[in-house]
Amino acid sequence: MDKGSRYNDFSTFLAGHFPFKVQKISVNAGFTCPNRDGSKGYGGCTYCNNQTFNPAYCRTGKTVTAQLEDGKAFFARKYPEMKFLAYFQAYTNTYGELETLKRMYEEALAVEGVVGLVIGTRPDCMPDSLLDYLEELARRTFLLVEYGIESADDRTLERINRGHDFACTADAVRRTAARGILTGGHVILGLPGESREQLMEQAETLSGLPLTTLKLHQLQLIRGTRMAREFEMHPEDFHLYTAEEYIGLVIDYVEHLRKDIVLERFISQSPKELLIAPDWGLKNYEFTERLKKRMEERDAWQGKYYSRNIND
Numbered sequence: 001m002d003k004g005s006r007y008n009d010f011s012t013f014l015a016g017h018f019p020f021k022v023q024k025i026s027v028n029a030g031f032t033c034p035n036r037d038g039s040k041g042y043g044g045c046t047y048c049n050n051q052t053f054n055p056a057y058c059r060t061g062k063t064v065t066a067q068l069e070d071g072k073a074f075f076a077r078k079y080p081e082m083k084f085l086a087y088f089q090a091y092t093n094t095y096g097e098l099e100t101l102k103r104m105y106e107e108a109l110a111v112e113g114v115v116g117l118v119i120g121t122r123p124d125c126m127p128d129s130l131l132d133y134l135e136e137l138a139r140r141t142f143l144l145v146e147y148g149i150e151s152a153d154d155r156t157l158e159r160i161n162r163g164h165d166f167a168c169t170a171d172a173v174r175r176t177a178a179r180g181i182l183t184g185g186h187v188i189l190g191l192p193g194e195s196r197e198q199l200m201e202q203a204e205t206l207s208g209l210p211l212t213t214l215k216l217h218q219l220q221l222i223r224g225t226r227m228a229r230e231f232e233m234h235p236e237d238f239h240l241y242t243a244e245e246y247i248g249l250v251i252d253y254v255e256h257l258r259k260d261i262v263l264e265r266f267i268s269q270s271p272k273e274l275l276i277a278p279d280w281g282l283k284n285y286e287f288t289e290r291l292k293k294r295m296e297e298r299d300a301w302q303g304k305y306y307s308r309n310i311n312d
Contacts, residue, residue: 006295007254007302010213010264017142021079024087024118025071027064029104045150046160046226047188047219049274064104068111085142086111087118094121098129109141116142120186123147123172124164135179144213145176146184152202156191160227170209177210184264185211189249190219192230192237196249200256204307207258214261216253217268218246221276228276243280247291251300259303266291 005012014022062070068086075082086108094101108114117137126145137143147169151157154165169185177183185206189199206214218241221228231238241249250266257263267287272279280287295301 006292006300008260008262010262013213013262018083018115020081020083022083022085022115023075023079024085025068025075025114026087026089027067027108028090029064029088029093045162046230047191047222049222049225064107065111068108068114072111072113082113083115084111084113085116085118085144086114087120089118089120092122092125093119094125094130098127098133101130102133105137116144118144118146118184120146120148122162122164123149123169126172126176128175131175131179131181134176134181138179138181142182144182144184146186146213146215147172147176149185149206150188151191151194152205153194153198156194159193160191173209173211177212182212183210184213184215185209186215186217188217188219189246189253190239190241196252199249199253203253203256207256207261207306207308211261213264214257215264216250216266218278220268220270220278222270223274223276231276240278242278243282243287243290247287247294250291251295251298254295254302255300255304256306257302258306258308261302263302 064086068084072084075084088104088108105117105119108117119134134143134145149169150160150162152166152169157165173183173185187202187206194202219238221231221238221240246267254263265284267280267282267284269284282290
């Protein structure tokens with residue numbers, strides 16, 4: 001972590017890998033999930049509506065190449081010299097036949113200006129045969145595999161219909177990192193039934209895994225999801241944080257994280273037409289500026305209370 005920063009930010013991490021500005025372009029490759037197609041269950045995770053992930057240029061009716069070219073055009077108007085990371089984001093992007101997956105990844109890397117891949121997936125969808133290929137791929141291009149962790153509590157994972165336990169997550173992260181592949185995670189803060197104390201324990205637990213990056217998102221209630229119906233029937237089961245409450249929670253969480261984990265983002269922004277609550281009216285950068293200011297006021301920094309800290 002840079003001495004002038006209070007946490008490890010993603011832009012600095014990317015600058016360490018690339019001598020130019022890079023931007024992720026989301027790709028919807030038409031995958032599904034094992035807890036949607038019946039392999040593990042039906043209906044998906046209770047909070048999930050994948051319409052929240054996809055920008056206008058990202059539609060499954062287009063090829064991977066077409067989506068990336070449209071995304072390049074969208075961003076290049078402002079930054080003509082920018083390079084790009086193909087971000088396989090929607091649903092489970094390692095859930096398919098190996099040769100099909102390889103063709104899609106290689107198609108993305110063949111697009112001019114694409115300098116690497118970010119692959120979002122589930123921890124129960126990473127066979128060793130795919131890791132063999134990804135290990136080779138990571139030797140020749142930038143590759144970050146991002147796992148949906150969501151929670152480290154098995155009771156929560158069952159409640160939100162994840163279809164796997166935390167032991168599965170820990171195993172996938174360790175197997176991936178052991179191959180020399182940059183490994184990331186994504187967690188949701190504020191899931192029903194999880195206390196502030198449990199979340200601090202979660203930060204410590206995740207810090208014990210070989211994670212390179214981590215995304216934090218607030219719980220959002222999205223129209224058309226099972227969780228939205230649960231909230232309608234039992235609102236007392238949920239605590240929807242105000243923006244100020246959530247800033248405090250994030251700072252506490254970050255103080256319990258290992259110092260070298262790269263923090264990619266702290267909030268998610270769902271489309272207004274899909275979002276039920278909470279609606280803070282804050283852009284990502286606005287939230288981040290408030291967070292930084294509060295960290296300075298509190299003299300807070302990443303890893304401040306991480307239990308396994310070694311004296312510098």
